[in-house]
Amino acid sequence: MKMTAAQALIRCLAEQGVDVVFGYPGGNILPVYDAMCESSGIKHILVRHEQGAVHAADGYARVTGRVGVCIATSGPGATNLVTGIANAYMDSIPLVVITGQVPTTMVGTDAFQEVDITGITIPITKHNYLVKDASKIPLIIKRAFYIASTGRPGPVLIDLPKNVLQEKISCSNPSDLKLLGYKPNYKGHKSQIAMACDLIMKAKQPVIYAGGGVIASNGSDILYNLAERISTPVACTLMGLGGFPGCHPLSLGMLGLHGTRYANMAIMESDVLIALGVRFDDRVAVDFSSFAPKAKIIHVDIDPAEIGKNVKVNVPIVGDVKLVMEAMLVRLEEKKEEQWLAQIEAWKSEYPLKYEPSTELKPQFIIEMIREITDGEAVIVTDVGQHQMWAAQYYRAKKPRTFITSGGLGTMGYGLPAAIGAQIGDPGRDVILITGDGSFQMCMQEFGTAVEQGLPVKVIILNNKSLGMVRQLQEFYCDKRYTATIFQKNPDFVKFAGVYDSLGLRVSEPGQLRSALEQALKVKEPVIIDCIINQDENVYPMVLAGQPLSQPVDR
């Protein structure tokens, strides 16, 4: 049956199981939008800015584990996606990004709304396609989804010239997926796994260092069994939060620059470090040469390029983290290093996460209250900055895919659109965005999308009228010269909710918080809670540049 390539595209998306796409129309992508209204089964979420579409698709993918799809037109539509694509690439999130392009006859002529988006996105996509032959669309769609979702996941972009979209093709289901140069390795090497298990059994002071790979491979349950079997404490990266329950006795919380002191001390004293789906990022290791100096390191990751990139590894294992952990469990016997666990407990009680109890509204208190009221069953989405670190430290995420945050790229403005995607991906859960007044203002136009779609996202703004994290850096590194980090004029966020006919609440004292949160959670539509906090509040612990992980600045 002949149809236009745009119609074939929609059909192929449906065949891939896509039921929602996030997008923003424009001239060159118009044939796709035209084909969409004829199709059933795919819901389109109209955002307010293309960046919102790609972050929403990203949030959707993180919550569901499925491929997120977004659509934009050529030129500015495509360039507005760039930050979101880079964000997904850094955090290994599967996306298929579809862009319109000027007709092939015009490509390369600096035509209206033309930009070389495949060229621009080479460094920030897992792969991308500029489609010149309409008949290849079914094959390319199939490959794009395959590449995005397998191996180390990531974004794949498909650029579609307008005339290609209008061509008539016969939509066949391509059976040949063969990619000569793409064969991810899932099963870890047997003898390497055996070597790792030997090392673990002999370890006196083992630590598990778990990252986003645990969640991406759906391996959280296996990690739970593994940690309990060998009674080994687990430190999570920002991306790994929720991969191991934050309130489990073996949990060390988050490690790294703003990690718990006990997690970092455990890492520094460990004799065997079991690194699972992590990449020894600079915000974790802080200083590569002094990271885990006493440890033999076992590193499991699906991406061979991550192994040995930043830190020398003793037992490299390339494979799917879940499958490798399963293989390890077959070999590992129960063990418990009592002395080590006692030491960990001692550190925990000596250096707990703490903040001064106060009559003023403390950001840490807000996060703890959210945790208490939701019992850790909500999906928490964050933006980037101080609020993000407080959320990472104090929320103690319980389940995988319930702590959604921009890790690698650190994209302010990610939160609100990601929360929209998360709510669409998991309509049954409370979705709570924890954001700052700086981050929120970067994408706050998407509040309109949330209201329009009737999404009950709860926006908690930790409002200190400044760019708190940068201000904190200035306090430590710039002699308190607070250049360009204080907002002289912020909008009234309660009124902002009001202009969308939504509920806005202001909380400036601790006593008002519980009732505000409970009231907001009862409302089945978006609510903003503007929480006024002190500008001088800092994120602690904080490892200063050049200092060892175990000696942070603390209060």
Add this chain to the structure above:
Amino acid sequence: MRHILAVLVENNPGVLTRVAGLFSRRGYNIDSLTVGRTESLNISRMTIVVEGDDLVLEQVTKQLHKLIDVIKINDITSEQYVDRELVLIKVGADPVIRGEILQIVDIFRARIVDIGRRTLIIECTGDEGKINAVIESLKPFGIKELVRTGKVAMLRGQKFTSISETKEDE
């Protein structure tokens, strides 16, 4: 240390940009890169000469492998291989000194491929050392223009850089 990588890639548009871009953005130093078709229609082959220690080379290889269009990478540096470069050199050659130039061309088993009124174009193939030597020898006559291809290389004997690596010749 310099390494020679034989890289098989799918002959898709943009593959050269992907490979070259990877080198520049990750800060690896390319000495030379040559690319051309192979015995298979849809596969091209690159010979990349890259400078770096073992750690850098490990990263280069792994990062190249992450490109979907890259099929196979062979670091042939430590193996037995044949490598060649081709150079075209236009030298100033007034009739009076042509005899001298012809002698040099003969010694290097190079060839004259064009004669102008005041110039000659000399073609020479060989490994890098030979090419450098012929250039040095011709410098005194005044090199007006020079173009060289960069290295192509192939393993000797029964070893292959091909998709079906195990294939033995009969």
